[in-house]
Amino acid sequence: MMDSELYNKLVDLYAAGELPSELEDEMKVAAFTNKELSHDMATLRSTVEMMKALPQPAFTEESFQ
Numbered sequence: 001m002m003d004s005e006l007y008n009k010l011v012d013l014y015a016a017g018e019l020p021s022e023l024e025d026e027m028k029v030a031a032f033t034n035k036e037l038s039h040d041m042a043t044l045r046s047t048v049e050m051m052k053a054l055p056q057p058a059f060t061e062e063s064f065q
Contacts, residue, residue: 004030007037015044 007030013019014027031038 004034004037007034008040011037011040011044014041015048017045017048 007027010019010023010027014024019027027037027041031041
């Protein structure tokens with residue numbers, strides 16, 4: 001098992017669903033005993049999911065001028 005410092009550094013990847021399933025499962029297990037990690041994982045994942053649900057802006061060639 002990894003230390004909590006490394007888990008804290010991986011929260012953003014967890015929130016975006018970019019971790020391998022084994023590592024994601026390990027983080028979930030660690031969150032059972034670490035309230036701060038559990039909170040960070042839940043709130044950031046929720047935030048990422050809400051942002052992904054927003055309409056995407058339409059970029060045109062004029063957007064870059």
